[in-house]
Structure formats: structure tokens, C-alpha cells
Amino acid sequence: MSSSQTADPKSARAHARAMEGTQVEAMPTVPATATRAVPSGVDMQSMLWEETIAGGGYAAKELRRGARLRLVDVHGDACVSMLVFNAERPVERLNMADTVKVQWNAYVGVGSLLLSDMGRALLSVLEDTALTHDTFCGASNAASNARRYGSGDNWGPHPNARDRLALGAAKFGLARRDIHPCMNWFKEVRIASDGSTVLGKGPFAPGRSVTLRTEMDVIVVLANCPHPLDPREQYAVTPVRACAWRGEITAADDSIRNASPEALRAFQNVEEYFRR
Amino acid sequence: MREQPLPPLQGPIVHDEVIAARAPWHHVVRRGQTLRIVDLEGNQAVDFLMYRLEDEAERYSAQDTIATQGNIFLRTGTVLLSNEGRPMARITATALPHHDTIGGACSCESNTLRYGFHTKAQHACVENFLQAAGAYGLGKRDLVSNINWFMNVPVEPDGALGIVDGISAPGLFVDLRAEMDLIAVISNCPQINNPCNGFDPTPVRAIIAG
Numbered sequence: 001m002s003s004s005q006t007a008d009p010k011s012a013r014a015h016a017r018a019m020e021g022t023q024v025e026a027m028p029t030v031p032a033t034a035t036r037a038v039p040s041g042v043d044m045q046s047m048l049w050e051e052t053i054a055g056g057g058y059a060a061k062e063l064r065r066g067a068r069l070r071l072v073d074v075h076g077d078a079c080v081s082m083l084v085f086n087a088e089r090p091v092e093r094l095n096m097a098d099t100v101k102v103q104w105n106a107y108v109g110v111g112s113l114l115l116s117d118m119g120r121a122l123l124s125v126l127e128d129t130a131l132t133h134d135t136f137c138g139a140s141n142a143a144s145n146a147r148r149y150g151s152g153d154n155w156g157p158h159p160n161a162r163d164r165l166a167l168g169a170a171k172f173g174l175a176r177r178d179i180h181p182c183m184n185w186f187k188e189v190r191i192a193s194d195g196s197t198v199l200g201k202g203p204f205a206p207g208r209s210v211t212l213r214t215e216m217d218v219i220v221v222l223a224n225c226p227h228p229l230d231p232r233e234q235y236a237v238t239p240v241r242a243c244a245w246r247g248e249i250t251a252a253d254d255s256i257r258n259a260s261p262e263a264l265r266a267f268q269n270v271e272e273y274f275r276r
Numbered sequence: 277m278r279e280q281p282l283p284p285l286q287g288p289i290v291h292d293e294v295i296a297a298r299a300p301w302h303h304v305v306r307r308g309q310t311l312r313i314v315d316l317e318g319n320q321a322v323d324f325l326m327y328r329l330e331d332e333a334e335r336y337s338a339q340d341t342i343a344t345q346g347n348i349f350l351r352t353g354t355v356l357l358s359n360e361g362r363p364m365a366r367i368t369a370t371a372l373p374h375h376d377t378i379g380g381a382c383s384c385e386s387n388t389l390r391y392g393f394h395t396k397a398q399h400a401c402v403e404n405f406l407q408a409a410g411a412y413g414l415g416k417r418d419l420v421s422n423i424n425w426f427m428n429v430p431v432e433p434d435g436a437l438g439i440v441d442g443i444s445a446p447g448l449f450v451d452l453r454a455e456m457d458l459i460a461v462i463s464n465c466p467q468i469n470n471p472c473n474g475f476d477p478t479p480v481r482a483i484i485a486g
Binding site for chain 1: 332333335337338339340342343344346347348349359360361362374378379380381383385386387388389390392393402415416417418419420421422429431433435436437438439
């Protein structure tokens with residue numbers, strides 16, 4: 001057809017290049033230092049990552065020890081499932097059972113640690129304006145999304161968190177058997193006295209956020225899909241913004257490090273790991 | 277203490293073994309067979325994982341099981357789900373009101389956080405899991421949140437959570453009927469620093485029938 005803009009390689013190249021500069025909501029800012037949303041108090045040159053992840057989307061990122069990672073529930077209906085690996089040796093990963101057991105508490109909030117299966121702190125929670133998270137219910141999967149929404153495939157309109165996490169992990173050479181029990185940010189699950197799970201599904205106020213500090217070099221994998229307990233018939237989930245910046249490695253007098261004997265030993269194990 | 281009489285199992289007994297205190301154990305359980313675990317002396321935590329025989333990347337998922345039944349406690353009737361949301365096994369009978377799946381397995385490394393660096397060299401469930409799962413070519417990356425049969429982990433309204441005094445007794449049991457061909461892996465928990473084994477690890481019995 002003579003009206004085609006892509007009939008030969010040079011035309012196709014021009015057509016492709018004409019897309020440059022397109023802005024959509026769910027995209028990374030590259031370089032991250034060009035973001036127009038530098039967190040207050042942060043030097044623009046310290047920015048490491050700035051990306052908005054769509055509802056149903058995912059991302060994976062490697063961050064050095066001492067980085068800050070902020071997740072923002074932009075519109076108030078995000079649900080972020082998170083995997084965490086030691087970037088240097090990914091066979092070490094987040095252990096949700098140890099996270100609640102070692103800290104003697106079922107819920108994660110300011111001052112909490114996310115612990116690895118090697119007795120070390122992977123992440124600590126510096127700030128939390130959401131206060132509604134879930135340590136128990138994990139990721140949706142293809143079967144659970146198919147039951148609720150009619151489909152759950154990565155290539156369809158209702159991606160499930162497990163298959164999203166699998167793609168994110170795959171970008172770092174990790175496979176389905178590496179998908180460990182996950183942390184869920186922004187949707188709340190509380191445990192009632194009879195053991196039942198009680199979901200606070202929101203939607204919540206826009207702009208809530210949680211700010212984490214990486215205590216080791218980590219790979220984080222994020223999937224933003226409806227919570228497995230979400231009772232809504234519609235696939236309801238809104239974008240999450242992830243941003244990260246360089247920061248100081250946790251100091252000996254840090255209040256989270258010294259908050260409990262268990263926390264202190266988790267940090268001592270980290271410091272011993274980096275004694276090299 | 278006097279042992280409770282065990283109810284009969286359906287089908288022929290294909291395996292019957294006493295698992296020593298502190299020991300690992302593994303066995304294939306075929307679809308339709310029942311695995312019975314008996315707490316011989318009472319209050320002995322039995323850490324348990326299972327993998328689909330045909331594809332071990334599919335394995336027990338505590339989070340899927342909790343989310344789907346809407347409850348953290350494992351009871352008679354609980355369907356134990358895989359990470360793909362498929363039924364792996366069903367609790368067909370148990371003499372206990374509930375079992376645990378949020379407390380995880382003890383490890384040398386987590387023991388250092390929970391009790392101090394002096395516990396680093398003590399034997400732990402992850403050591404048993406690594407040995408037992410290793411028999412099938414599985415390793416550390418295959419260990420996920422497990423089941424703790426006969427273990428009691430309450431969650432209080434403020435979130436306080438912990439392994440507390442047990443609710444089991446000599447001769448109490450749990451029966452699992454396999455819904456697919458499984459590799460069952462057990463660590464007969466060697467922990468001596470908390471009440472999960474009454475501070476005294478003891479043997480348990482595993483019976484497969486059907």
C-alpha cells in the first residue's frame with residue numbers, strides 16, 4: 001500500500017524513531033536523575049531508579065546496600081508483591097516465616113526488618129504512611145485469577161502475581177523454583193482470634209508510601225496485581241511508583257539496628273557477611 | 277502417658293516407620309494414598325514440605341493455602357495447595373484442633389537471631405530438609421514456608437506471635453490424603469530452645485496406606 005509508513009527499512013526506521021518522547025503513565029524515567037519527582041531531601045544525582053509500574057505490571061531491580069527504595073501507591077489501589085534476593089548469591093532470599101517469627105510479630109511496619117533465610121536483614125522499613133500490609137497471603141496464581149477473572153495469563157488482561165514474579169526473576173536468571181513466599185505491600189491482612197484472615201482492601205487514599213532501606217546488595221522483584229483475597233469481581237489494581245536513591249549504609253547507632261536483640265544480631269550477621 | 281488407639285487406615289499399609297528424634301525423612305506418597313504421622317510421645321513438632329513428583333518446581337505453598345481457606349490454621353478438611361493453586365493433599369483426619377503453617381522451620385542461622393550465637397552449631401530443621409530434599413536433587417532454593425504438624429503458633433490482636441506450649445499429646449495423629457503423586461519431606465524437629473518439642477525432641481511414626 002502506498003500509504004504505508006513502514007514499507008522499506010529506512011521508512012520503518014523513521015516510523016520507529018518518531019515514537020521517541022511518548023509519555024505514558026506506566027514507564028521508567030531514564031536516566032532516573034531526570035525525574036521531576038525527586039523525593040524531598042534527596043540529591044537529584046543520587047537517584048537510582050524511577051519507574052511507574054502499571055496495574056498488572058511488574059519490575060525487577062538490583063540495588064546496592066544502603067539504597068533507599070520507596071513504593072508509592074499513586075492512586076490508592078495498588079497491591080505490590082515483593083521477592084527479595086541477595087544479589088551476590090541469590091540462593092539467599094527473603095524468608096517470610098522467619099520475618100514474623102524472629103520479630104515475634106505478624107505484621108510489618110516502621111522499624112520492621114525483612115529477613116533472609118540466612119539470619120540476615122535484607123531490608124528495613126524506614127517510613128510507612130500506608131500501615132496496611134500483608135505477610136501471609138502471598139501471590140495470586142494462574143488458577144486463582146482464572147477462577148475470579150476468567151483468565152490469568154501474562155499475555156491477557158488479568159495477569160497473576162506469580163507469573164509476573166516469574167518473569168521478573170527470569171531477568172536475573174532465576175526460575176520458577178526460586179519464587180519464594182512473598183511480602184505484600186498496601187493491602188492489609190489481619191489475623192482474627194479464630195485464625196481467619198481479614199482483608200483491608202481499600203481503595204485507600206492516593207499517595208501512600210513505604211520507604212525501605214537495603215541492608216545488603218539485593219534484587220527486588222515487584223508484581224502489582226490484585227490481592228488474592230480481593231473480593232471484587234473486576235480486576236482492580238492501580239499503578240505503583242517505585243523510586244530508589246543512594247544512601248548511607250546503616251550505622252552502628254541506628255535505631256532500627258538496635259531496636260531489639262534479634263534485630264541487632266540480624267545486623268551483626270550482615271556486618272559479618274561484609275567483613276571481607 | 278497412655279497412647280490413644282489409632283483409627284484404622286483404608287487400604288494396605290505400604291510403609292510404616294518410626295522416625296528417630298532429630299532425624300530427616302522422605303518418601304514418595306502416591307495420589308490416593310494416606311500419609312499418617314503419629315506424635316508418639318506428645319508435643320513433637322514435625323516440619324513438613326511436599327513437592328509434586330512430576331515437577332518439583334510445584335510445591336507446597338503456605339501462602340496459597342492460607343489465602344484460599346481464609347485462615348492460618350490447618351484443620352481437618354484443609355486442602356493443602358501448591359504454589360500453582362492446585363490441591364496437593366487434604367487433611368482427612370486429625371486429633372488436634374489445629375496445626376501450624378506460619379512458623380517456618382528452624383535453621384542454624386535463624387537460631388542465632390532468636391537465641392544467640394551459641395546456638396549456631398545446634399542441629400536444625402533446615403539441615404534435615406536439605407539432606408532429605410537433596411535425595412531428590414532438590415536444594416536450598418527449593419525450601420519454602422512449611423507445615424509444622426503438632427506445633428502451636430497463636431497470633432494475638434496486636435500481632436504478637438510465637439511458638440508456645442503445645443496442644444498435642446502422646447498418640448495424636450494427622451492423616452493426609454495425597455491429591456497428586458508427592459515427594460513428602462519431614463524434619464523431626466531437633467529444636468531445644470523453645471516449647472515446640474517440649475524442650476525434648478522425641479520420635480514420631482510415619483505410616484503410608486492405600
